[in-house]
Amino acid sequence: MSQTRKKTSSEGETKPQTSTVNKFLRGSNAESRKEDNDLKTSDSQPSDWIQKTATSETAKPLSSEMEWRSSMEKNEHFLQKLGKKAVNKCLDLNNCGLTTADMKEMGEAFEMIPELEELNLSWNSKVGGNLPLILQKFQKGSKIQMIELVDCSLTSEDGTFLGQLLPMLQSLEVLDLSINRDIVGSLNSIAQGLKSTSNLKVLKLHSCGLSQKSVKILDAAFRYLGELRKLDLSCNKDLGGGFEDSPAQLVMLKHLQVLDLHQCSLTADDVMSLTQVIPLLSNLQELDLSANKKMGSSSENLLSRLRFLPALKSLVINNCALESETFTALAEASVHLSALxxxxxxxxxxxxxxxxxxxxxxxxxxxxxxxxxxxxxxxxxxxxxxxxxxxxxxxxxxxxxxxxxxxxxxxxxxxxxxxxxxxxxxxxxxxxxxxxxxxxxxxxxxxxxxxxxxxxxxxxxxxxxxxxxxxxxxxxxxxxxxxxxxxxxxxxxxxx
CATH class of the missing domain: 3.80.10.10 (Ribonuclease Inhibitor)
Known part of the structure; x- marks a missing residue:
């Protein structure tokens, strides 16, 4: 999802007769109606999931048959309105003004979608403070592969809960927590949880209020993320100076293809440390160092060593106050970037x-x-x-x-x-x-x-x-x- 999408969220706490979630998922146009019809005639119907879940070990016994039937009917109705998204194992609810009341309904629905692989709740401010309620149904063995929570007003408590949940999500490949500045208070917990997500391929912490200390906390987790392909730490203006003590574990990201450090207030010492690391990331395809103006007089060695990145396809270094010597070094190195x-x-x-x-x-x-x-x-x-x-x-x-x-x-x-x-x-x-x-x-x-x-x-x-x-x-x-x-x-x- 693009991080430039405009945020629109409902501030109302009172849930209308038909919830925002249900309105969003109803599918009022012809295509959505067709998807609903396809869902009813497919081999993978919501009722099938309900029956399977009811007999599974994880299903919780209800106090009476009437309560059981009521719960099943409610969740079947909810799942039918998911339409094609549920069939495709993907639930995309970004930017739809979810209310606090919607959170409980979603938490119950997740129990009935054990095969869920992708979840996007971005740009819904009411997610903040309610993340445990939403994700509490995710247990060890969950098949979730993607969680996107961009600009959700996540709290430090949400971050702590997520850190404790991560070890259970062994299939997780994409985690996007961008534009949630308060999670920096629980970064230790998140980093500890990341050590158990060995299959993670994408980690985005764009504009999360990361500091110098945050770099060291994350660096301790990098050695466990050998499969990481994309790392986005951009727009963290207080991060400058965090790389000064060489981030030794960053070099462990042997498969890293995308590194985004734009607008991070990188210092001359940061650049010196990164000079020892970036050229060793031989699979790097995209490098963004833009809007780091202190690089201008200190990046000559780093830019000259970019010649050792033969797979580099994208080099973004705008607004870095380059000087004649650094530009000359860059020009000489760029001759070797044939894939650019x-x-x-x-x-x-x-x-x-x-x-x-x-x-x-x-x-x-x-x-x-x-x-x-x-x-x-x-x-x-x-x-x-x-x-x-x-x-x-x-x-x-x-x-x-x-x-x-x-x-x-x-x-x-x-x-x-x-x-x-x-x-x-x-x-x-x-x-x-x-x-x-x-x-x-x-x-x-x-x-x-x-x-x-x-x-x-x-x-x-x-x-x-x-x-x-x-x-x-x-x-x-x-x-x-x-x-x-x-x-x-x-x-x-x-x-x-």
Missing amino acids: EVFNLSWNKCVGGNLKLLLETLKLSMSLQVLRLSSCSLVTEDVALLASVIQTGHLAKLQKLDLSYNDSICDAGWTMFCQNVRFLKELIELDISLRPSNFRDCGQWFRHLLYAVTKLPQITEIGMKRWILPASQEEELECFDQDKKRSIHFDHGGFQ
């Missing part, structure tokens, strides 16, 4: 006037799909170099190109670029917008851009914010809009 698909250098001013250092990388990058150079103080010579690389047939796989907020490029530079951009046959998005404080008239290069668009079969979006079209070019664009056979959005600054 995403390269983001935006908001590093030192790139301007020095794009030539990346010339060999751009020529050799057969897989590059996304190149972002926004607000890099690019000059006309940089764009001319890029145009030359494109003209000679390189960057053929490029799909997204961001050159926005580079206001020092003259019209001659844009002309050279627009004359050659037509060779990027797989380009989908192009952004050449100006800074918010700057407005300029489009030059004659706009005519070349319109012609190039006719040669680009995949293009759908062209960002041109704050470029003003004179009357003559307005007519050209109107004619183009009338003649074109596909939808292309020109986001420009208006007509003059």
Whole structure:
């Protein structure tokens, strides 16, 4: 689930006649009704689960047959409204305004879905403080593989309960606790529980208020997470300094493919320690170190050693205040990253006037799909170099190109670029917008851009914010809009 999804949660405590859960799961459209019909005729009906559960060792005996029948009917009704989600062993209730009353109903339903593998309760604030009630039915031997609890207002007590529950969830592969800042108080319990989740592949603790001490607590658990593929510790601004005492166990994550440390206030000493670890993660495919501005003068050794990561596909290092020496080290290392698909250098001013250092990388990058150079103080010579690389047939796989907020490029530079951009046959998005404080008239290069668009079969979006079209070019664009056979959005600054 995307962490940028907007949170909408109900603050009401009173449960309506039909609960929020039931409204969400009823399936009022045709597709949902079809799923309900399929459910009734399938071999795996809710009633089958109820009968099996009633005879299982884990089923709790009721005091009377009437109570038993009442409970079965209630849960059967609830499960039928789950529709296809229950059949698929997945319950997705993210962002649906669950109330406190809904929690008890879910806790009872889980007992009737012993095969549940995926649970998503993200963006429901009432989950916080009620996690034991919701997950109390999960016992040792549970088949749950994914638990997502993003922005659920989890409390420290919830975290303690989760830490105690984790050893029972031997099949767990994905745990996302992002945007729950209060769980940092129970991180010791969570880390202790993580030591027993040897099958865990994804751990996300984005924006959880982690501190320097938190890194050391988690590091003690890393040695037990040999199967981990993705680790997200991003947007924990108090984490800076936590890596200073070398995180020795981080190197144990031999299968790690994604490491996200963006906006973590990394210090020079952090970078020094990570220099000893990151290059040893030979399976790493995605590395995000962006928005760590103290890296600018201290990351030369780390960036130069990225050459030892041949599987790296995505390198995001925007807004790191890189200096000329660190950029040179990065440029030299990037030549060895033949699998690179995403390269983001935006908001590093030192790139301007020095794009030539990346010339060999751009020529050799057969897989590059996304190149972002926004607000890099690019000059006309940089764009001319890029145009030359494109003209000679390189960057053929490029799909997204961001050159926005580079206001020092003259019209001659844009002309050279627009004359050659037509060779990027797989380009989908192009952004050449100006800074918010700057407005300029489009030059004659706009005519070349319109012609190039006719040669680009995949293009759908062209960002041109704050470029003003004179009357003559307005007519050209109107004619183009009338003649074109596909939808292309020109986001420009208006007509003059």
